[in-house]
Amino acid sequence: MVMRLGELVETIGAGALELDVLAGALLEAMAETEPETIERWRSRGAAFFALRREARPRNR
Numbered sequence: 001m002v003m004r005l006g007e008l009v010e011t012i013g014a015g016a017l018e019l020d021v022l023a024g025a026l027l028e029a030m031a032e033t034e035p036e037t038i039e040r041w042r043s044r045g046a047a048f049f050a051l052r053r054e055a056r057p058r059n060r
Helices: 005-011 019-031 035-055
Strands: none
16 A cells, blocks of 8 residues: 555656656646546546556465
8 A cells, every 4th residue: 555655656657757747737636626537536546556456466
């Protein structure tokens, strides 16, 4: 489970972004008010983490 913002940034590959770009994207996300857009982002994020959980090797 991702516990910190820096870990999240690295996990999704956003560490390659310039800091100004990443900050701008986060500011846009914070300013977003359209429920449909926010739900689309939430759904995409949930799917990303679900795929990561499925891809983890299981101890047998």
